[in-house]
Amino acid sequence: MRQPQLLVPKVVGHRGAAGHAPENTLAGFRIAKALGVSWVEFDVHLTADGRCVVLHDDLIDRTTDGQGAVGDMVLEEIASYDAGAWFDPRFAGETIPTLEEVIDLLADLGLGANVELKPTPGVEDDTAIATMELLRSAWPDHLPPPLVSSFDYRSLEVARDVAPEIARGLLLETVTDEWRGMVEAIEATTLHCGHTPLTPARAREIRAAGYPLFCYTVNHAGRAQELFGWGVSGVFTDVPDQVLPLV
Secondary structure, three states: OOOOOOOOOOEEEEOOOOOOOOOOOHHHHHHHHHHOOOEEEEEEEEOOOOOEEEOOOOEOOOOOOOOOEHHHOOHHHHOOOOOOOOOOHHHOOOOOOEHHHHHHHHHHHOOEEEEEEOOOOOOHHHHHHHHHHHHHHHOOOOOOOOEEEEOOHHHHHHHHHHOOOOEEEEEEOOOOOOHHHHHHHOOOOEEEEEOOOOOHHHHHHHHHOOOOEEEEOOOOHHHHHHHHHOOOOEEEEOOHHHHHHHO
């Protein structure tokens, strides 16, 4: 069943605070907290040895000094690469964290989280199962319950079956007329979409149906203000310090 009691704030730090720190790193989550957010969003991939790591891309090339597909590497190798210096030399030494490490840090910081499943093609089921089981066993009681989202519909189906009590959010780049059936089939709590294709009419339709609507990636205060005016429930932003003053 849907969980309307889930309370996600209006401003969520995207991949931590990706405009201020290397994305999906422990440093990024600390900076997001310092900037004033109460929730962050991050991505989960599965390694070759079945470990959940926090990384957006299928490849480690863009955000580390290494190369290759995360799904082809074991955790020990992935953890050996620098994931901070590409952003700024002062972040040298940051690594791709495990989901366990991130959960521990969120517990210390008091941050809620939207956990996005980003499965390597072919391991959608395994990624969802491993992530959901870890969230079930390791998520701290003192934090707000997590929200799990994905563009990958199969991953959300598996998430629903493995841990139905953990709220799900359907991610769509563009919301089409089929959105309602898709949301209902996976018993999603929220709908997430790109802000550029969204129209005021579509936003009103989603909100009138009782679903919280979240938009990514909104990095200008004026645009965030416009979306809030349409009834959008919240935004994911790389620069939460620019959007938080609105709320």
